[in-house]
Structures are given as structure tokens and as C-alpha cells.
Amino acid sequence: MSYQLALQQLVDSALPTGAFAHSFGFETYLERGLVFDEAGFGVWLSAFVSQQLTYSDGLAIRFLYEGGDVVGLDAALSASLLPRQVREASTKMGLRLLEIGAEVFPSAELELYRDLVTTGRAAGHQPLAFAVVARSLGVPLQEALAAYLFATATSLTQNAVRAIPLGQNAGQRVLRKAHDDVAAAVERVAHLTPDDFGAVIPGLEISQMRHERQRARMFMS
């Protein structure tokens, strides 16, 4: 039980990492009129969780837990997040998480990662900052993964509720359905190999790239 409250604080949507400002390409679908309701957003969220979030963030968290070198993993994320805004979102939120973590959950591992970032040897990605803190708190990998993936789904759903807009209850129904995708993702992450790291699906990636040139936008990614 020792880490339960700490984990809840770490993945609470009130944690000020700036997640409200990022749609990870979802806004491009909104603008093209392809996602406009609860069902459509559910399809998008399912693709995002089961693909990008699984193969990039989820796998990065697992590799860090297994003792992977944080510098190498940080560089691999910077290289594999090809849409510029997604890469920037990951490090923007990562840097905030590193700051907050240093205030409330300090550890030697976190100090090391922060030091690598401040000296320019690492970019500071959100999943790695999260994994460093969660691991230092003694959160088991499976729990950490589920919490991270579901927290991301939650902030994206809150963003969709505002942007589409959806009713609050519709948002909760989408999140309930996301349980299955998150559980499947946690299971899949355990079986992936280094060759799978950073695998993307083309449509998501193109929408994230196209967001850079969208005229009117609420979100930074």
C-alpha cells in the first residue's frame, strides 16, 4: 500500500504537466470532420492506446523498469517520435514531470535523469520521467503501465469532452470502454521485443504531422 497514494497523485489529471494542451493528432480528425461524436472518439482513442501508446511510451516504461539505459531510451524516443509536435509534447510534459517529481518524490535516479536533461545529454521524455519516479516509489511494472496508459486516456478524453464537445457522461462511457484497450496494452507490452519499439501506424502519424499546418487549433499537438 505504501505507493498507492503517491501513484494516485502522479497520475491524477490535476497534476500540472500541461496534458490539457495536447491532442496527439486527434484535433486533425476533428478539423477534417472525421471524429465528431462519442463513438468516433472511442475509435480514435482505441487506435492511439493500442498502437502508439503501447509501442512507444509503454515499451519505453518497460525497458526502463528492466534496467534499460535511460540515455539510450531517451534518444530512441527522440528519434522515433517523428511528428515534431508529438516529440515536443513528450518532452514538454516530461520536463514538468521531472520538476514536480523532484519536489514531491525525490530520488537519486530522478536526480540523475534531471541532471542528464539539464546538461543536454537527454531530452526528458514523459514516459521515462514517469517510469523513473514510479520505479523509485516501488510501483510494480504492470501497475505503473496501467496507471500511465489510463491517465493518458483520461486526459485525452477530457480534452475531447471540451473540444468536440461531448457530455461529461459520454466521456465517462468512453473511459470505461478504454479499460479493455489499456488492459490489452499492458499485456501486449510484456511480449514486445526491441524491434517493436516505436512502431507506428501511418494514419495516426500523418494526422500528427498535419496538425503542424492546421490553421485554427486549440491544442499544441
Next chain:
Amino acid sequence: MGELELRVAVRGQRSVAVHQYHQGALRVLRPHYLDDSGQVCYVVVNPGGAYLGADLFLLDVEVGDGADLLLTTQSATKVYRTPGSFAEQRMDLRLGEGARLELMPDQLIAYREASYRQRTSVTVRPSSSLVMAEVVTPGWSPDGAGFRYQEIRLRNEIRVETDEGTHLLALDNLLIRPPAGDVTGLGFMEGYSHLGSLVVVDARVDQALADELHALTAGHDALAGVSLTRPAAGTTGLVLRALSNSTGELNSLLAGCTNLLRERWQGQGPLNLRKH
């Protein structure tokens, strides 16, 4: 099985092969020069005509300092049934200082029950210039339905090497696995059948160029996106991804982009391989 080694260097005004080796089902045709730029063009041939289960194809290509190579294929890469196994192509590319490589293979077609892994590792210097284009088709099956293959993995790793060390610039890892779910819909192929990809690494790559190439895609019947990679050691990459419904449309889009780069950076005319 097939193995191919090719090393290109500058001799006088032209780039020429200084080392060549092949074994098994891979070889290159006699080199030719498509213009007076000195760029040598090699065409890779797979006399077997196709990749099958457990086939492994190894290509090792080095473009020496200042040398200029255009590498293409004679025909589409066809991957047939690979039951319980997969066909694999591993390509190692090394570019020296000021070296240039245009890698323009024909489209990849994976047929029913095919699994294919393509791993391309590129090492460039900050002054190298790399352009890689690729088209993946849905691999129609005899009943006319697409996406009947098992899995396609296309993984490009691009590193920038300096005297101080090596930086990972881009890890471009595309995975399409039709049996795992509907790959045609939202987030995946977006209702399109064909996928095109262009990777450019050059110190002259910048946001203005990315915007220009993106504007160029608007003239095509395709859904495209362009973004810059992280910068590393003074160079930057650019990745363009496009979805469309035909190989021809994607080839014309990619040719529009690569011809713009040829003209702007090399003063070279549009590429015309006269293969078809």
C-alpha cells in the same frame, strides 16, 4: 538467399564502384550514368523474382567521401507466402563526407500469407545527403481483396556519425499486421490502399523545405504529412508519409518531391529511369 556488397567512390569526375560482390539471388546490372553529374546509377536485380519464407537478403552499400549513387531496383519487390516464417531484407548503408545517396526502389508487394521484415540501417556524416523513397501496396489476393498478408515491418534507423560519436537521428518503424485487426480504418490506412514514404537527411533540411514539400503534396490525390526529425550534429531529417489509392499517384508525388531536391541542391534534372 542473396547477398550484395557495393562500394562507390569518386574517380576523376565520376562515381564508380570500387568493390562489388554478390552471391545467390541478388546482383546489380551494369552501372549507367543518367546525366553528366557524375552520379552513378546501379539497378539491383533479384533474378528469382520474389522473396519467399525464410529468405534473407543482405545488402551492404558504402558511398565514399564525395561520391554520388542512385540505387534502384529492376522491378517491384514481391513477397509471396512465407508460412510460419518471414522473408527478410537487411540493408546497411554508409555515406561518407559530402556523399550522396538516392535510394529509389520499386514498390513493395506482399501477397497473401506473406510476412516481410525490412531493416535498413543508415550511417551518414553531417555533410552527407540522403534521399530514400518507398511505396507499399496492399498486395491484392486472387479474390481481389487487399491486405491479406500477415505482416510488414519496415524499419529504418538513421545515425549521424562524427569524430566525437554517433547520434541516433531517426527511428522510423512501420508495422502493418492485418490479422491483428482492421488495418484499413481510422488511424491505420484511413480508407486508402497504398502507403508512400520519403526520408531526407541533409544539413539543408529545414522547416521551410518541409512546408514547401507539404504544399507540393496538395496537388496530389493523397493524404500526406511532413515533419522534421530532431536535429543531430548539424544535420536534420525530414519524413514525408502519404496514403493514396495507387502506386502511380504515390510515385508521382514522391517524384515531385525528389525532383525538387535534385533541382535545388544538385542542379540536376528530373529523374527518368526509363524502366517501364
